[in-house]
Amino acid sequence: MLALRARGLAKTYSGAFGRGAHQALRGVDLDVSEGAAFGLIGPNGAGKTTFVKAILGLVRPSAGEATLLGGDPGDPRRRARVGYLPERLQFAPALDARSVLRSVARLKRLHRPEAAVAQRLDELGLAGAASRRVGTLSKGMRQRLGLACALLGSPDLLVLDEPTDGLDPLARVEVRNLLARELARGATLFLNSHLLSETERVCTRIGILAAGRIVREGALESLREGSSRWAVRFDGGALPVPLAAAGFAEGERPGCFTFEGEPPALNAALDRARAAGALLVELTREAKDLEVVLRDAIGASP
Amino acid sequence: MIVLAIARDLLAEARSRRWVLAFLGGATLLLAAVAFGLRFEVVDGALAATRLFGGDLKSDVRSVDVALRPLFVATSYLVFYCGLVFGVVATADFAPALLAPGRIEPLLALPVRRWQVLAGTFLGVEALVLAAALYGGAGVALLLWLKTGVANAGPLVAAASAAVAFAPIYAAMLTAALGVRSAALSGGAGLLLLVAGVVAGNRAAVAELFQPGASRSVFLGVTSLLPRLSALAKVAAAASESRPVPGGPLLALVAGTLAFALAVLALGVDRFERRDF
Numbered sequence: 350m351l352a353l354r355a356r357g358l359a360k361t362y363s364g365a366f367g368r369g370a371h372q373a374l375r376g377v378d379l380d381v382s383e384g385a386a387f388g389l390i391g392p393n394g395a396g397k398t399t400f401v402k403a404i405l406g407l408v409r410p411s412a413g414e415a416t417l418l419g420g421d422p423g424d425p426r427r428r429a430r431v432g433y434l435p436e437r438l439q440f441a442p443a444l445d446a447r448s449v450l451r452s453v454a455r456l457k458r459l460h461r462p463e464a465a466v467a468q469r470l471d472e473l474g475l476a477g478a479a480s481r482r483v484g485t486l487s488k489g490m491r492q493r494l495g496l497a498c499a500l501l502g503s504p505d506l507l508v509l510d511e512p513t514d515g516l517d518p519l520a521r522v523e524v525r526n527l528l529a530r531e532l533a534r535g536a537t538l539f540l541n542s543h544l545l546s547e548t549e550r551v552c553t554r555i556g557i558l559a560a561g562r563i564v565r566e567g568a569l570e571s572l573r574e575g576s577s578r579w580a581v582r583f584d585g586g587a588l589p590v591p592l593a594a595a596g597f598a599e600g601e602r603p604g605c606f607t608f609e610g611e612p613p614a615l616n617a618a619l620d621r622a623r624a625a626g627a628l629l630v631e632l633t634r635e636a637k638d639l640e641v642v643l644r645d646a647i648g649a650s651p
Numbered sequence: 652m653i654v655l656a657i658a659r660d661l662l663a664e665a666r667s668r669r670w671v672l673a674f675l676g677g678a679t680l681l682l683a684a685v686a687f688g689l690r691f692e693v694v695d696g697a698l699a700a701t702r703l704f705g706g707d708l709k710s711d712v713r714s715v716d717v718a719l720r721p722l723f724v725a726t727s728y729l730v731f732y733c734g735l736v737f738g739v740v741a742t743a744d745f746a747p748a749l750l751a752p753g754r755i756e757p758l759l760a761l762p763v764r765r766w767q768v769l770a771g772t773f774l775g776v777e778a779l780v781l782a783a784a785l786y787g788g789a790g791v792a793l794l795l796w797l798k799t800g801v802a803n804a805g806p807l808v809a810a811a812s813a814a815v816a817f818a819p820i821y822a823a824m825l826t827a828a829l830g831v832r833s834a835a836l837s838g839g840a841g842l843l844l845l846v847a848g849v850v851a852g853n854r855a856a857v858a859e860l861f862q863p864g865a866s867r868s869v870f871l872g873v874t875s876l877l878p879r880l881s882a883l884a885k886v887a888a889a890a891s892e893s894r895p896v897p898g899g900p901l902l903a904l905v906a907g908t909l910a911f912a913l914a915v916l917a918l919g920v921d922r923f924e925r926r927d928f
Contacts, residue, residue, distance in 0.1 A: 439751050439752070456761045
């Protein structure tokens with residue numbers, strides 16, 4: 350069963366008087382299975398937020414179709430199973446945090462709204478600030494309140510746009526743990542974030558959106574494969590001098606080197622090093638981090 | 652009911668807004684100042700008459716409630732138009748704030764339909780204006796009763812009439828805010844319709860100012876579509892004078908006003924449904 354499905358999803362924003370049209374999405378095909386932790390990454394202006402809004406029915410696609418939990422995104426019954434945190438979050442500044450959550454609980458028609466509100470306030474560390482006006486909360490606390498709103502009712506699908514924006518490092522860890530618990534109970538996570546390290550830690554599948562198109566998509570591990578960077582360790586006691594000449598770059602620890610190149614070049618370099626008396630102890634292919642994956646994908650995209 | 656839940660949230664927000672509270676507090680202070688500060692009392696009991704050198708002045712002996720009719724009429728108009736202006740000023744930024752980026756998206760991602768958001772906002776604002784107008788109207792009625800000994804429901808009828816008249820005004824404000832998210836534009840649209848509604852309520856008299864022919868016909872044609880807001884004020888004035896108000900025309904007036912409001916609201920819903928956020 351798919352939590353999200355997009356086929357040929359396109360969106361063109363027309364400018365004033367029909368001039369200056371901007372194509373934000375150019376035919377996106379994407380499937381996100383139920384229970385998955387999916388991260389959508391891409392440069393600024395790639396169309397990530399437009400895509401999120403299109404699958405939630407906030408933006409009407411110019412072409413193509415999107416389904417949300419197997420149905421129309423405009424159907425309130427589907428949206429009742431979704432928790433959404435937008436990128437730029439605002440609340441009525443005069444209301445207090447508890448009132449905001451109560452309002453969301455009422456609109457989600459929760460059976461025991463007070464218990465759900467109290468639970469989320471507690472989980473997000475907002476119990477002490479529940480009676481404070483939203484306008485007096487810090488950015489981090491407002492972000493936590495937004496997360497609490499999204500998590501109310503334990504939705505089947507969480508669509509989070511920059512969830513850790515404005516949070517301090519400790520709060521980020523708490524949010525990661527919270528998301529892990531949501532995933533463990535079977536929720537699907539769709540994360541849209543600029544923070545690649547956060548995405549890497551939470552998501553198991555990644556989609557890269559560039560210029561309105563998905564340019565790469567797959568399991569995080571498979572995307573990180575294919576690096577041409579190698580970590581090499583020689584016996585530190587008998588290191589010959591000419592290793593640098595063979596193409597090895599010295600690492601931080603004694604005996605550790607790195608090599609950039611494909612397997613034939615690596616073997617040739619190792620042959621030269623061994624011929625000079627070096628003793629190979631360990632050889633590992635380094636995985637790409639998400640930043641490299643993103644850079645490669647955008648560089649290779651047309 | 653989602654619509655009522657949204658209306659309730661709007662009222663909760665209004666209750667938390669300091670300047671809305673200040674507005675109501677100011678009205679209370681004004682009424683209190685008038686009650687304690689104004690020298691205004693009826694000294695002769697149930698009958699009032701004025702004679703000079705043994706001769707009648709322009710008016711004969713009259714009962715107090717008749718003698719005070721001009722005052723009751725004036726206060727009815729005051730409550731009606733002040734209620735409308737309060738409504739426009741106090742609620743001009745509700746819709747623009749609700750439609751602000753970052754606030755409308757999570758609301759529309761909840762299991763609500765867009766028309767429910769607009770209908771809830773409309774009902775919440777209507778309830779707010781009705782409550783504020785009734786508060787002011789009841790205060791004025793109480794003040795007059797204490798000062799004159801004559802109970803008159805005119806200010807309360809004026810408050811109810813103002814709530815009816817505010818329906819098309821807020822529908823126009825809401826629809827304007829959906830076009831351009833601006834409190835000034837929304838308030839301006841409301842005040843414009845208020846003025847147009849006063850003109851439409853006096854269209855026969857105003858039409859005399861136009862040359863017979865095309866210009867007068869155009870004026871009459873355009874104003875025939877507008878709600879007769881000043882006619883609602885006249886209903887309240889008639890009630891304060893204890894003049895009978897025929898049921899049929901009153902019903903037609905109220906129905907026409909509400910129909911105009913619904914038509915404008917339907918335009919707003921149509922625009923809202925087609926809009927990207």
